[in-house]
Structure formats: structure tokens, C-alpha cells
Amino acid sequence: MKTSRTVLLTLFALPFMALAGTPAAQKPAAKPTEATAKPGQVQEDCPHPPTPADAKPASGWTLTRGEVLKGAPAVTLAELLAKPQTHEGQTVRVEGVVRKACQKKGCWMELAEGQKGAGVRVTFKDYGFFVPVDSAGSQARVEGVVKVSELSEDMAKHYEAEGAIVPRGADGKPREVQLVASGVELRR
Template identity: 25%
Template sequence: MRTFLVVILLVAMFSPVTAFAKDFGKGVSLSEETAISSILDTPADYVGKKVKVSGLIIDVCSKRGCWIYLAGDRDFEKIRIKVTDGEIVFPMEARGKVATVEGVVESMVLTREEVIKRRKHHAEEKGVAFDPATVTSGETVLRIRGLGASIDGV
């Protein structure tokens, strides 16, 4: 009995946790899906509104799992989904999987300094080099404040 308990304890301690939930945060409840291309084409129609989008996860915040990039429905397009740290944590294994995300569209007007700070932070997270001289002006960033998500196959 004692040996059995020790074995169970050791297995429980060293077994990897693989069962990440398929649903994250508040999940997904909206019935109508919005194309990412529509949001990118006419952001004014969507800013402040809750939308449901889906797409391929092409990047995940490796440190905190606090953002993902979803590929758009057209080539070369993507949108960033930012979630509150700790509230939703996207696993790195989600890269290459299809996600359906629900959240509020946000538009942020950033100064050049803010863009540099933001890109520097992202570069540090990814462990790649960043040259501030590549940023010549401020920009408007469109993103979705993620409230819930559902990811296939994680």
C-alpha cells in the first residue's frame, strides 16, 4: 500500500499537464462571425463593438500567453488579440491551430515613442534584434481586446 501511494504521488508530481481547456476566458457566445478583412477595411464600423472572428494562430506571446496574432481571411493580413495578463493564457502549442475569438475592437493612436517602446518590448519577448531607427512615425494600431476564445486541438 505504501509503495502504491508513493508511485501515485510520483506519477502525479511528474506527469505533464496536457489537458489545456479548449475554451479560454468567457468562451465564445456570439452567433455572427465577422471577417478580419472587414474590420481592417472599415475599422470605424467596429471600434468599441464586440465581434467574433476566427483564423489561424500565427504567433503567441511566449512569456505570458497574453496575446496572439490571428491570420486574416486575405493573404498578408493579421490582427492582434490582446487579453488581460493571467485572465486568459494562450499556450505556445496553439501556434498553427485555428481559433475563434470574441472581443471588443480597439483602436489606439500611438506616438513614435510609444511605437518604439511597444516594438522593443515585442522584440525582447521574441528574443530578436530591434532597431528604433526603423520607426519613423507614430501609428494607429487596431486590435481586439479578447474576452473569450475557443481553440481547436490544444
Template identity: 30%
Template sequence: MKRMSIIFVLALAMVVVGGDQKKYGKEITLKETTSLKTIMDNPESWLGKKVLVQGTVTDVCKKRGCWMKLADDKEGLSLLVKVRDGEIVFPLEARGKKAVVEGALEKITLTMEETIERHKDQCQLNGEKFEAKKVTRPDVVYRLRALGAVIQ
């Protein structure tokens, strides 16, 4: 019984001390942040460039922690921050916290099927009727490929 108790306490300790890390991925190297508005005003000029952005984490990938959405508190803009699966795992507890993320902006052109699915989801969220004929060209999405992040 005593031996089993030791094993149980050790296992419990593992769960308790498994707290969240605050730093994710590589060390942040840039000193100055760039606002989301500056980037989103002219995203093409920022493609592939390393930037440091900050904002509030509004959502996180619930299953794999492989993306999070960062919102600008002033402008209400948001940017998708993506990582390779398993390279960095963002915890769901990050929602509502401030974060700084270093990474490179990338451009993703969705296929027509993906665009239609995206518009369907948006219409569903907004309670609007989806009309396929309104989708005439594939969507272009800008997102940040994260290298490192600090969540406060």
C-alpha cells in the same frame, strides 16, 4: 519506498493530466463571424463593438500567454488578440491551430518612442536599414481585446 512511489506517481499524474483546455475565458455568445478583412478595411467603425473572428494562430506570447496573433487564411491579414495578464493564458501549442475569438476591437496610439522601437524591430526582421527620419508620426494599432476563445 512504497510511500514515496505513491507520491511520485501522484505528482506524475498531475503533469500528465495537465492537458490543454480548449475553451478560454468567457463563453462565446455571437454566432456569426466577421472576417478580418471586413474589420481591417474600416477598423474605426468596429471600435468597441463585440465581434467574433476566426483564423489560424500564428504566434503566442511566449512567456505569459497574454496575446496571440490570428491570421486570415485567405487574405494573409493578421490581428493581435490581447488579454489581461492572467485572465486568459494562451498556450504556445496553439500555434498553427484554428481559433475563434470573441472580443471588442480597440485602438492603441503608440508613443513616438514605442513607434521608433516598433519600426526598428520591423527593419531588423526584414533586414532593412532603419532610418529614424522616416518615422514622423506615432503608429496606431488596432487589436482585439479578447473575452473568450476556442482553440481547435
């Protein structure tokens, strides 16, 4: 009885021992670590896969955040800035260049036609997604709901401290056109 138990245990354990590989004492010596490697020496055991020959360059990428764009009516950035009240409360698609983006966590970006003048501040529905903090200069396609907002002085100063241009009305109060985005595509 004892012999049959030993045979069964051995038959059960052998496949696991085979899967475990060679014992630690028989493994080849470890390759030098990054700390002990000489400058310029290539690590053969790098865990990152090599870049495929047909990989896309750093430019030309598309990054999608939030929902997939659904084909909302297109409005030009110039038209939206000229007559934002006609689109207020509507879901639209706008394309433009990202002039600025939140440098702390990417929780807003600003679409504009140039470095000066009014732009459209894009925030993200339910604070549910963000864009990379280095999004400035990217081409953007955004779908969302248009809002015309009067900002508090504190909020205007906060945005200006992060590099945004906050337009002011004839009365001096900070107002801006906002787009609460449900989806964003960025391209470089």
C-alpha cells in the same frame, strides 16, 4: 469498569486498524523507482491512468479560455483589418489562424491571414486569462471588443522583440487593430 473501557476502546479502534491495511513490516517490497529502473522498463505502479482506447489524438482538440462564446456578430478577419474603425468599440466574433503568441506567458496572440502583413493583436479582458505559448498554428475563434490603437515606440519594440509584426501608418507611427477578448476557443 476497567474491562468495559478496554472492550469499548478495542471495539472503537478495530475498524480503524482494519482500514489502515497491513502493517509496514508485512507490505511487499517496493518496486524499483525511476532512478533504479532499467532503461525501457515499464513502471507498473505509474500513477497516471492508462490512455483510453477511444481517446482523441493530439490534433482535433478544443481549448476554451475566458468566458464561453456568446454568439457575437461574426466579422471576417479581412473585413476587420480593411475597415477597423467601423467596428471600433463593438463586440464581435472573429475566426482565424494564430500567427504568433506571447512566448513568455501567453498574454497575447496575433490572428492573421498569412505570415506577412497586418494582423489583429488579441489581448485578454482584465488580463484574466492566457493562451498556451505554443498556440501558433491553431485555429482560433475569439469574441471581444475592437480597438484601434496607436502604440508607443517602446511598446512596438517590445511586441517586435517577441516576434510580432507591428504595422506602421503613413506617418511612421505604430498602429494596430486590437481585440480585447472576453472568450477564446483554440482548435488544432
